[in-house]
Structures are given as structure tokens and as C-alpha cells.
Amino acid sequence: MRLKPHLAKTLGGSVLAGLLFAGLPSTASTARAADTLTAGGATATTILPATVTLSVEWTLIASFLVMFMMAGFALVETGLCRAKNAAHTTFVTLMSFVFAATGFWICGFALMQGGAPAPALGGTPGLEAAREVSILLLGKTFGLFATKGFFLTGLQNAGVFALFFAQVVLLAVAVTIPTGAMAERWTLKGFYIYACFVSVLLYPLFGNWAWGGGWLANLGANFGLGHGYVDFAGSGVVHALGGLCGLAGAMVLGPRIGKFGKGGRINPMPAHHIPMALAGCIILAIGWFGFTTGRAALASGGDLDRIGIIAVVTLLGGAGGALASWAYTLFIGGKPDPTLVGNGLLAGLVGISASAGFVGSGAGFLIGAVAGLLVCWSVNLCDKFQVDDPVGAISIHGASGLWGVLAVGIFADGTAAYGGSWNGVDGPVKGCLHGDWGQLGAQLIGCGTLAVWAFGVSWVFWRIVDEFVGLRVLPEVEIQGLDVSETGVLGYPTFHTGGKE
Helix, strand or coil, X not given: CCCCHHHHHHHHHHHHHHHHHCCCCCCCCCEEEEEEECCCCCEEEEEEEHHHHHHHHHHHHHHHHHHHHHHHHHHHHHHHCCHHHHHHHHHHHHHHHHHHHHHHXXXXXXXXXXXXXXXXXXCCCCCCCCCEEEEEXXXXXXXXXXXXXXXXXXXXXXXXXXXXXXXXXXXXXXHHHHHHHCCCCECHHHHHHHHHHHHHHHHHHHHXXXXXXXXXXXXXXXXXXXXXXXXXXXXXXXXXXXXXXXXXXXXXXXXXXXXXXXHHCECCCCCCCHHHHHHHHHHHHHHHHHHHHCHHHHHCCCCCCCHHHHHHHHHHHHHHHHHHHHHHHHHHHCCCCHHHHHHHHHHHHHHHHCCCCCCCHHHHHHHHHHHHHHHHHHHHHHHHCCCCCCCCHHHHHHHHHHHHHHHHHHHCECCCCCCCEECCEECCCECHHHCCHHHHXXXXXXXXXXXXXXXXXXXHHHHHHHHHCCCECCHHHHHHCHHHHHHCCCCCCCCCCCCCC
């Protein structure tokens, strides 16, 4: 049946208008009704302000952008690896999200967020009767992990579920980071065990200490160290944790066959698809704006006023990182290295994530530029010590992530008070350049904790897996390529295996 032209035009306009305004709060309601269950099981109607809807919706939209970053990771890692491993490399990126979502739902969310009231997201109830397991040390309470919300049972409101979604996509990023550092030589069974380990233990526990009301967050309230450990959008919680875990894994796994020769000679193993890798960098950069601006509602109880500032600071952090790595490679080699410039862009975004809510545009650009230089030096350092990282994940996320954590303690300028407190300490967050050396001390403790937890514990984990399960594929499989033996399919069906790169 064909519609008449005027009717089709009317319906088309209605559909377009619906698409444009579907994500916005209804103009007919400055308050929205929501059904909740009372203690006796009866249904009662509560009126929630429009700011609740806006905060929840923005948190979800930003989280969808972060989820899209998985496509960027798949393109970057696959493009920078060799063609014979394309299907394997892309597949582990896909499964990183699957394992993250499942493990976090089973127990990761409960361990991380079930010990402190959830961010209000504009007024929605948080985690009521939250339970944190703590120890008493030096006369102070040290929160270790939480115990409410396994399988999301007993949690009914939209704000908590939005928090779960926002955290699980960040976890997925942390899970996929080591897959680049260990690419082209590890087994899928080793990856599966690793993904479970990060999703249910490594990330949730550190996340509890930093974002769930645990002991790192309370360094300020307990010991007067600024506002405690501060990490606005995850330079440490997500990126440094993933990068240091990848460093430990790459060290236990060993370099790819033929990567290093006698006398420390470095044998290049060229990427098979530079345009794919750079396209992935662009996708990651787009998703990063969800990464940082999405934290605004969670971190400040629904205060979205600084989203525009956070977005610009994030943009300039990435630009500073890319420009610094471009200038460095141009100066050293006479020509820019596209892969290192792409890595510099990502390093700048990693570096600015922790302080995106606490610095202005100038400091944001400078923080990103330092990260861009740092990633170039770190890549060379990894090669010098024969740590084989095919995509530079250790340098992008590990080195730049630690720098980002420290940058809060240096550059935070006190202009973003977020209601006058952070981690239960009154007043705005300030770094040492603005008079608070205690904040730098808290950040240093955070970096030390990451070194012990994300690298040390991961190294023990990798050794156990390697000893009892087997972490590395057989030499003949590595030479032929992992696609057929590990996944059963070729990334490029016309590609001839047999040792060609």
C-alpha cells in the first residue's frame, strides 16, 4: 500500500521529530512519575524531578559512546597486528565486552559499588543499606570491598541500573587493553580465564577503593591528604590498571618469535593495515567524550553544568598528545610516524581523563602533550627491555594513565567544587601548584597501589595461568597465524598462511 504524498510527508516529519526528541525529558513534565514498591508490596507513585531523567539519560547516552569504543579498539589492535592474526585479535576484543558484562553482573558490581550509596543521578535513590567490608588500621576505617548487589538482586531503581551500565562499559575498556599488549601469541583459553579475573576481582576491588567509598577515596577524610585519591574519569582505575596488567602479561608471555635478535636487535614487524588502525583511533577519540563527560552526573550527583568545559578540556588533551608525538617523531626521524601520532592522541586522552573535571583548557593541553611525549619514550623503553607490545597498549594506557593520576595532584585548580566536596572533604580539589601538596601525596599513594595491585597481583595471576593452563600457543601455530588454529576462521579468507606476514 502506498501512502499519499501529503500523508507520507506528515508521518515522516513526525518520525523525525520523535527521533530528535526521544532522548530529551518531556516538556510537559518538570516532574515524572515512577512506580516503586513499598515495603508491603503495594505500588506507590513517587514524583521524580526532570533532572533525574536528564541525568540518567545523559549517563546512558555517554555510556553508549564508551561502548562504541570497543569498535575502535578492535580496529586499532587488528590494524597494528599482522594479517594472519586478524580474526583472533578482533575476536578477543568482542569477547572482552561479553565477559565484562557477565562478570560484573554476577559479582563485580556488588564488590565495587555495593558498599557506598550510589551517586544520586539528580535525585534517584542510591544503593540503600549498602554494605562495605572494612578493617580498622591506625585507628581508621579502611574499606576493602562491598557485598550488596550480586546479580543485581534487590536493586530496582533506574539510577543504580544506569550506574551499572556506566561502570560495565568502563570495565570492558580495562579488560581489552591487555589484549593489545599480548596480541599474536596467546591462547583463547588463557584469555577467557584472564577476562573473568579482571571482571570479577582485579577491576572491581580497585574500583571500590577509588570510586566505591573504599580506603583510597578516604585518604583525605582519614589522613588529611587533600580529597583522597581523585580520578575523575579513570586514568588510573581503567587505563593504568589495564596497562599495568598488560605489562605483567607481556613479560610472562615473552616476545613474539623473531621480534628481538642477538645483541638486543629489534626486528620490525610492520602493521598490516595502517588506515584501519588510524580509523580506530578516531573512533576511540569520539567515544572518549562519553568517557569523560559521562562521569559528570555520576561524580557530582547530577550536576551537568560543566559538561561543555569537560568536553573541551578532553579535546585539547587529545590534541596536545597528538601534536607532541607528531613533533617528536618529526624531529627524531625527519618524518612523522602515523602510528605513534595515533598513539599520542590516545595517550593524551588517557592522561587528561583523571583531571578533566578539575583543570582548564591550558592545563588540559599541557597534560595531554606530556602524555604524547611519554608514550614515544615508553615505546622505546619497552623495546629496550625486550617487552613486546604490538600495539603500544602498555605505553598508551599504563605510562600515560599513571601520569594522568599524578597530574590531578599537580594541576587541579580548584574551580570545580562539585557542590563543595569530593570524597567527603569540603572545598574544591587543588593540586600542589595551587597550594595543596596533600593531594599530590594521595595521588602518589594511588600510583603505588596500582603498581602493587594491577602489576604485582596480575604478574602472579599470569604465572599461575601459564603454569597450570598454558598461556602461549605452540611455536608452529604462532608462525602460521592464530586465526585458523584458535578461532577456526581466517580474518582474510584469501590470505595464504604458511609463515608469511
